[in-house]
Each structure stands twice: as structure tokens, then as C-alpha cells.
Amino acid sequence: MGRLFGTDGVRGVANADLTAELALGLSVAAAHVLAEAGTFEGHRPTAVVGRDPRASGEFLEAAVVAGLASAGVDVLRVGVLPTPAVAHLTGALGADLGVMLSASHNAMPDNGVKFFARGGHKLADELENRIETVYEQHRTGEPWARPTGVGVGRVTDYTEGFDRYVAHLIAVLPNRLDGLKVVLDEAHGAAARVSPEAFARAGAEVITIGADPDGLNINDGCGSTHLELLKAAVVEHGADLGIAHDGDADRCLAVDATGEGVDGDQILAVLALAMREAGQLRKDTVVGTVMSNLGFKIAMEREGIQLVQTAVGDRYVLESMKAEGYALGGEQSGHVIVLDHATTGDGTLTGLLLAARVAATGRTLAELAGVMQRLPxxxxxxxxxxxxxxxxxxxxxxxxxxxxxxxxxxxxxxxxxxxxxxxxxxxxxxxxxxxxxxxxxxxxxxxxxxxx
CATH class of the missing domain: 3.30.310.50 (Alpha-D-phosphohexomutase, C-terminal domain)
Incomplete structure (x- = not known):
């Protein structure tokens, strides 16, 4: 696999590139590296572990949990939840580490391991490099220091994670969604239960597609990488809008009432204006990438909002936001980060905020998204x-x-x-x-x- 860590964790074909042995070894290495860094100093460490519904996630989850517990880390296993839910729970529960098993929008044979530091933030590059170094050292023969007896980590199923995350999403909304009809395409992925529940609790009439994960059908012809089914469903049901997630629900793309797609740049434009109106767009700035459509930049300049552009990758967007104190950023692909309420891209939160803007203004999504004209x-x-x-x-x-x-x-x-x-x-x-x-x-x- 070359360098193990890419821009979004370790990813590859499950049981070929990404094996149980690798997942276990990386988890042990992460525990040792964080211990060396002083993260666990003075207390018994805890990790939150979640996954998307891929079949391979079952054995990979077992490997990660075994690795962490063998290194003396107590594990809260939250089951199938979106990546941003695992990040949120890592912070909300005061855990020292979060682990998400997902290959995001990739096809089913792939899977991945993503680590979150205390607070639910992605690990810094230097920590990832150190984890990889320590993993290689022990893979080639250097023995692990292993706790025994009461030092071994304990494993608990944390079933409250679902409700706690949904409650967080609802609490963030500026207004309810009563009167809106919304079609949700869950990509047969991690948000298949979470997103419909959140939209329904917020008052929307919800129609779901792609919400029957069987472990094999994730991202298969549906979700944010395949909008055709959602476009047809929105028109068929006369819905006000449609929301599409990817397999781990850190992305959100949308469809307006006419069946036209609304990409991440347009969503950012709508949310930027809403947040500025509410006094929440710090420094009147939004962060995008070099792939942001020129039409987005032109629209923001016209509206008096500065666009800061980074390298491609939501981690670079997040780094810029954290360094400069910006509140909103994202990518054309639908990774949208609202830093006051999430530490990573959150597709369900993004969809809720977009729908809330439609409900609050009484304008159609097409009208709102029309603030920018996408250049070819x-x-x-x-x-x-x-x-x-x-x-x-x-x-x-x-x-x-x-x-x-x-x-x-x-x-x-x-x-x-x-x-x-x-x-x-x-x-x-x-x-x-x-x-x-x-x-x-x-x-x-x-x-x-x-x-x-």
C-alpha cells in the first residue's frame, strides 16, 4: 500500500490491503503513540469505535477493538454510525481516541481505518507518521509492552450513541422543518437510521431511498456519487428538496424540487449567507479548495464574503479553519464543515441546515442556490x-x-x-x-x- 496513511486515514481493499492484522497492529500502535505523547497521562484511556455497514467492517471492528483492549484501552463500541457521529461522541464523551471503520464513498470491497484525537479532531500528520513508524517497528519483530490482569482494556457496547448524536443535530438547528417534504438518499450507508430520524424529529415529512444496508450494497448506484435515483424520486414525490449522503455520511449533496443537482459549492454559498445573516460567519470568510468553481468565488466576492482556498482535501480545509478561526468551509464534493458544531464534514448536519434555510426563508432551494452561477x-x-x-x-x-x-x-x-x-x-x-x-x-x- 506504500505509505499507509493517506489524506483520510488508511484505506484499501478489505482483507487484501487492509487486513485484520493491519487493523489490529495500527490500533495497538495508536495506543502506544498517544500514550507516549502524554494523551493518557494520569487516567485510564478510553476509545470510541464505530463503523459503516460494510460486511468487512465486522471483522475489522473486532480487530481494532482487540488491539485497543490489548493495549490497555477501554472501548466504547457504538456500532454502525456516521463518521461525524464517531467524531462528535469522541469529544462529547471525553474519550482519548476515536476510530471509524469506513471507506467513505468507495465501493463495497474497500474499507478504511480513520483515527480521531481527543475532542474528535483528526490526528495531526506527525502523529499519523509516528503511528506508522511504531507499527512497522513492531511488525518487524520489536515486541509490544502488554498489560495484564486489571490493566487489560474493557469493551462496552455504547447503545446511547445513536440518540445522543441525533439530539445534538436537532439542538443545532436554528428553526424547525415543518411543512417541508424531503427525500433522503442514504447510500445504504452509515446514516440509514440517523438521518431519517433527525429530519423527522425536526418536523420534515421524510421519504427515504437507499436506506436498506445489507453489508454489500453501500454506495451501489446510489448516494452522493449517483444522484440519478434521488433526482427522480424528488420529482416523483413532489418534494421540496432531496439530500444525498455517501457511505459514511460525511458528505452532503442536494437536489432541488425540479430535479436539478446542487453541489457542495452551492451549498456553501447558501450556508455562508445564512450564517452571515445570523452573525455566525466569522471574519465574513468561507474556506474552499482550489477545485471550488470560479462561479462560487465570483458570487462570494459580489456578496462581500472572502473565499480562502486550500489544497484539495477536507483535512486542509479544516486546518485553515482552525488556524484562522473561520466557521465555515468545505469542498465541491459535499464535505461541508460547520466548525461551531462539528469537527469534520457532517452530511446530516449540512442537509438539516440547508433544509432549515429553505424553511426559514420560504424560498425554494433553486432560488437560494441561484446566488451563484456554476461556470462550466x-x-x-x-x-x-x-x-x-x-x-x-x-x-x-x-x-x-x-x-x-x-x-x-x-x-x-x-x-x-x-x-x-x-x-x-x-x-x-x-x-x-x-x-x-x-x-x-x-x-x-x-x-x-x-x-x-
Whole structure:
């Protein structure tokens, strides 16, 4: 798997890349590293462990729980809950560590292990690096220090996690959702129970699809990566809006009453205006990524809101928010972070806040999302090239300069190397889709010739 930790934990094909042995070893290593860092000093450590409904999560959960308990960590096993629920409970229960087993929007054969520090925040890079180092040391023969007797961790099923998380979501809402009809696509994932319960308690009339997880059907033709079913269901039921999550429900995309998709940039725009109106948008700033649509930037500038852009990845958005004290940030893909109420992207919370804005204003989602006009954006993945030279090739730099001159202020070019695959992503925005297609095609050809 190369470096174990990626931008969102350790992920791979379950029982091939991500084995029970690896999950157990990483959990023990995490316990030892956090102990070294003083996280457990003066008290008996506790961890919250949750998972999405993937079949492989059953054996991986057992491995993680065994590893933590063998290292002297008491475990609160919360079962199938969204990633943001595990993060929230880690903080709310004063736990020293949180572990979520999920591969998010990936297909069922994959799974992943994600760690949260005390407070429910993602581990810092240096802690992840240290965990990986310690894991490798012990995998190659250095023995673990193992507690015995009363020093062994105890395992408890924490069944109150579901209600505690839902109650937190309801408490955050600025107003109820009475009178709204909402279709929820749960991607047969971790929010299949949580999200419908939260929307119903908030007063909405709820229709669900993709809410029957069997361990094998997660993200299968449904959820935030496949909006077609949700679009059809919203129109069929005459709903006011639709909300789509991914497998671990840290994402939210939406569909308006006409069946048109509403992406993460548009959701951020709607929430930014709502939060500024309520005096909650600190520094009148929202954080996005370099992939944020140019139309989003133009809309925020028009509304007097500053857009700060980071590298792609919700962890980089979160780092910027925490460093500068910003309240709202996210990605076009639907990772939206409302830092006053969540330590990570929370798809259910995002959907609730979006619906609350519709209910409070009496305006349709289409009207609200119309605050920004999405410029045509074309993305081409150029495979099997030397991605390491994307920023140093003179030929490529000249081609990008030519493209930027052609597009002017009404367009944008972005070339970046993939963090996980041998490819370069070519993204072009323009006022006209045909122009975007032509420019992107030319740039992709240059990437192939210059870096192939």
C-alpha cells in the first residue's frame, strides 16, 4: 500500500490491503503513540469505535477493538454510525481516541481505518507518521509492552450513541422543518437510521431511498456519487428538496424540487449567507479548495464574503479553519464543515441546515442556490505519466500560460497530480463548455507528450 496513511486515514481493499492484522497492529500502535505523547497521562484511556455497514467492517471492528483492549484501552463500541457521529461522541464523551471503520464513498470491497484525537479532531500528520513508524517497528519483530490482569482494556457496547448524536443535530438547528417534504438518499450507508430520524424529529415529512444496508450494497448506484435515483424520486414525490449522503455520511449533496443537482459549492454559498445573516460567519470568510468553481468565488466576492482556498482535501480545509478561526468551509464534493458544531464534514448536519434555510426563508432551494452561477468545469484525468514533473515542465508551463491568456478573467486552468494514482488532473473552467472542452483537450495532449 506504500505509505499507509493517506489524506483520510488508511484505506484499501478489505482483507487484501487492509487486513485484520493491519487493523489490529495500527490500533495497538495508536495506543502506544498517544500514550507516549502524554494523551493518557494520569487516567485510564478510553476509545470510541464505530463503523459503516460494510460486511468487512465486522471483522475489522473486532480487530481494532482487540488491539485497543490489548493495549490497555477501554472501548466504547457504538456500532454502525456516521463518521461525524464517531467524531462528535469522541469529544462529547471525553474519550482519548476515536476510530471509524469506513471507506467513505468507495465501493463495497474497500474499507478504511480513520483515527480521531481527543475532542474528535483528526490526528495531526506527525502523529499519523509516528503511528506508522511504531507499527512497522513492531511488525518487524520489536515486541509490544502488554498489560495484564486489571490493566487489560474493557469493551462496552455504547447503545446511547445513536440518540445522543441525533439530539445534538436537532439542538443545532436554528428553526424547525415543518411543512417541508424531503427525500433522503442514504447510500445504504452509515446514516440509514440517523438521518431519517433527525429530519423527522425536526418536523420534515421524510421519504427515504437507499436506506436498506445489507453489508454489500453501500454506495451501489446510489448516494452522493449517483444522484440519478434521488433526482427522480424528488420529482416523483413532489418534494421540496432531496439530500444525498455517501457511505459514511460525511458528505452532503442536494437536489432541488425540479430535479436539478446542487453541489457542495452551492451549498456553501447558501450556508455562508445564512450564517452571515445570523452573525455566525466569522471574519465574513468561507474556506474552499482550489477545485471550488470560479462561479462560487465570483458570487462570494459580489456578496462581500472572502473565499480562502486550500489544497484539495477536507483535512486542509479544516486546518485553515482552525488556524484562522473561520466557521465555515468545505469542498465541491459535499464535505461541508460547520466548525461551531462539528469537527469534520457532517452530511446530516449540512442537509438539516440547508433544509432549515429553505424553511426559514420560504424560498425554494433553486432560488437560494441561484446566488451563484456554476461556470462550466471540465476535468480530464491523464493517466500513466510522470506526475512528479507537472510543476517543473517548461513545455507544460508554456501551454498553461497560453490557455490562461485565451480564457482571460472568465476562466481558469488548474493542473495537479493525484495523491493516490499515477495521473495528472487537468481542470478547465470557462464561460462556454465548448471552449472549456477544447482548452482541456489541448492541455491533456501536452501533458501526455511532456510527461509521458
Amino acid at each position: 468545469q471540465l476535468l480530464i484525468n491523464v493517466r500513466d505519466v510522470d506526475k512528479s514533473r507537472v510543476d517543473t515542465s517548461p513545455e507544460l508551463a508554456a501551454a498553461v500560460s497560453d490557455a490562461e491568456r485565451e480564457l482571460g478573467s472568465a476562466g481558469r486552468v488548474l493542473l495537479r497530480q493525484s495523491g493516490t494514482e499515477p495521473l495528472v488532473r487537468v481542470m478547465v473552467e470557462a464561460a462556454d463548455i465548448e471552449q472549456a472542452r477544447a482548452v482541456a483537450g489541448r492541455l491533456a495532449d501536452v501533458v501526455k507528450s511532456a510527461l509521458g
